Amino acid sequence: MDGTQYTVTLDEFKLFHGIDRTLYAVLVRDLGRDTLECLHIMGLWLWLERGGFCNFVSKILSLPPFLINELADEAVICLKCINTQLSEVAEIPLTHSLAKKDISLQFFQENRRTARHEIQSLITGVCIPSLSDIMEKTLHNESPTHSQIMLLSHAASTTSPLNQIPAGSFVDSSSMISNLRTAANTKARANETSRNERTMFVTFSKGYPVTETEVRQFFTRLFGNCIESFHMQEVVSPNEQALYAKIVFLRSSFIRAILSGVSKAKFTINGKHVWMRKFVPKNERPLPMYL
Incomplete structure (x- = not known):
């Protein structure tokens, strides 16, 4: 060598x-x-x-x-x-x-x-x-x-x-x-229990469709990278509006910040109303399709 x-x-x-x-x-x-x-x-x-x-x-x-x-x-x-x-x-x-x-x-x-x-x-x-x-x-x-x-x-x-x-x-x-x-x-x-503690149920007003992108961008601007997964209601027709979604956040602290001590929080995203509350599993209490 x-x-x-x-x-x-x-x-x-x-x-x-x-x-x-x-x-x-x-x-x-x-x-x-x-x-x-x-x-x-x-x-x-x-x-x-x-x-x-x-x-x-x-x-x-x-x-x-x-x-x-x-x-x-x-x-x-x-x-x-x-x-x-x-x-x-x-x-x-x-x-x-x-x-x-x-x-x-x-x-x-x-x-x-x-x-x-x-x-x-x-x-x-x-x-x-x-x-x-x-x-x-x-x-x-x-x-x-x-x-x-x-x-x-x-x-x-x-x-x-x-x-x-x-x-x-x-x-x-x-x-x-x-x-x-x-x-x-x-x-x-x-x-599963930990995931439920980090999950929120979201509902939208009928006639005012909200997209996943709009919701994600709204909370990203507020908290940065905070969403683990997003599950929008599945719709049959492209013209059909999703009325609810389920969001899993990375930490339960984001949910506490969103609710700020109340059971249900209301937000306006691009002029459209969005309601959010803590997710409750179906085996504990049935969830309505929309509010």
Whole structure:
């Protein structure tokens, strides 16, 4: 060997981490998750991949978005376990199913010192330089904080050597999805109460049609990224008006802000009246089609 050193450009580095970039884009763009939180989630997943959980990122990327979101929620729990002592009882069934190994929160507790150091190194040396442009585009409309600006400034001038991806065979995606769906269904039942606490029932005046876009834009202007999902009444004819919708917010605090201590709030969106109240599941009390 002649001892020649090869310097990897930032563009080459991003190309090498194309799978990581795609998954990060799904998290922050498609799922609307926090950009910096997702940076740490990616650091955790890369740490697992380099620690012997082969092709962990590729396996996650092959899953439907709703499962990726659930896995991200579990990653946040794992990060809390690494950085602090968890006081509540928590499980990570999807991560366990995907890893195909015996992994639990105890694993992260026992390896917390090493994990904290190595995850931070991956964030600094891999995630920030390879994902900085996606972060910047996502933060463009989010009024980035000083710490976020400093991270992006650091990323713009960073180059890093290539990191060898651990070898390993891909598992059968259909079998993997089937196993994860089973775990997700179990977790979903436990999370249903939490989702109901973040859901509002919305009704519109007949003769004054309101679109999903109008409602989303109205609350985005008020609270920023606040809506997890939006379910408008299905109509048969294009000329038929939807009279109600169900909105799941990211946090229950948005609902408290909307109601401000009353049971039903009234808003005017583009000159059309909209009424909102806390969602009550059908098995507790039947909901009217419209008010």
